[in-house]
Amino acid sequence: MLSAPIGQPSPVIDTSQVKKPVRSLLCSGTSCKRSPAPNSLFGLIFSKNAGLCRHFYIFNFYADRINMAPTKSSQRFEDLLQFFESEKAKVQQPIAHPDESVNRLSDKDRKNLRRAAVLIPVTRVNADSESHIVLTVRSANLKSHPGQISLPGGTAETQDVDEAATALRESHEEIGLHPQHVEVLGPIGEMAMPSGYRVTPVVGLIEQDLEFVPCPIEVADIFEAPLDLVLDPDAYQHAYVNYKNEKRAVLELNYGEYRIWGATAAILYHLAREV
Template identity: 35%
Template sequence: MIRPVFEPQTLPVEATGAHLPPVAAERLTPDGLRARFEQSLSWTPEPIVEAPWRDIRADPRVASVLVPLVIRAHGLTVLLTQRADHLNDHAGQVSFPGGRQEPFDADATATALREAEEEVGLAPSRVEVLGALPDYLTGTGFRVTPVIGLVHPPFALKADALEVAEVFEVPLAFLMNPAHHEERVFRYEGGERRFFAMPYPRGASLEAAEKGESGTGSHYFIWGATAAMLRNFYRFLAA
């Protein structure tokens, strides 16, 4: 199948998660997350998944990402990257630090920590790994393991300019509020493609973002696989 080109920001919002229950505030703390990952929970990942644009049976392209939850005085934030425009996969998109598993990586966690250090200079010693979410299959044919970790300040970052255009943080409370989870759909000849989006106002405080206000008038457009994995994180925390 030829992968059609489309602008996700221009597609209309068909639904949001405003009807879904919020995540309890105590679960959005370091201790609450530690306790959550220590439990054996019964929960269902989000049913919206990406059908691959190509046959991946011969090449599963195993990968991992780190979902870095930074411990800040005002609450946890999620560290994200804006990928460089020239990359072959997911160019210009908002992503977690991560990449393809290498033969020398011991496991998915090792891949996520190595890639985070290579992409943004985050030292593995500053990351407290809590666990992982179920693998997510992207439309481009990557089977991605999201590894969840608490990032303990102080830490220094140095982005790889060849891969990363920008590093920024978004309040975890904003991303775990289902009212901010937009469902959009791209219809084309032969089918349709549904995906989640979570636009976050640039330069806005959490209070301003909750009101839809922006300090600069623009947004970080978090969508696709990154938004889907965040939605699964919401399902895990809300279960």
């Protein structure tokens, strides 16, 4: 959430000490070692090229032993991993805001906006559970966007070394997600906001069944939406809202009782199209 820190001073997040992306290995000289997690549907393949370690996640159901087809969730999880292994992920495209006037801001005007970041926490697929994205319901007492669906995050502070540090620090404050439990995959672009921020979403992997502790001042509820739904561009719809006596078009994604719309839906839709 884009709000000032509450309570104790925010911890300094050193992203060099945070779990590295799924691509990190224990490399020594020409050897690489890492064991896949027990009961995992994924394995690691290691290869060497000119003394450098290259590796990637592959989908592994041992089809030669059992007759099992990949699920939508596991396939989209694999797609997400492969996206961050690709060159495409390095060319971060601007994230379109539903408000076209914001998209027309010049580069100079964008640089004058305050920096902020949000985390897109993605749970790993395992033999028993499909992958989900963790979202929050903002407290009804907040002045800005009360009761709306949001991603954990907020305004950058001077001690934050990069956008990932901001997203991790704010997620720790808002939902009790410790930075050491997140494997950062990377940012997916930047979106200008009418409120005067430029927000960078950062994707991170987390384990299943983590216990979250919501900050009651900021977060009313925490829920998880299926990854295959969130990463389906066709699941998003165009809707209209009244904003400052004007009718404006927005994106929305419906999941059960939850209506994900506005900036959050725009960020997730961008990720769905990129992946």
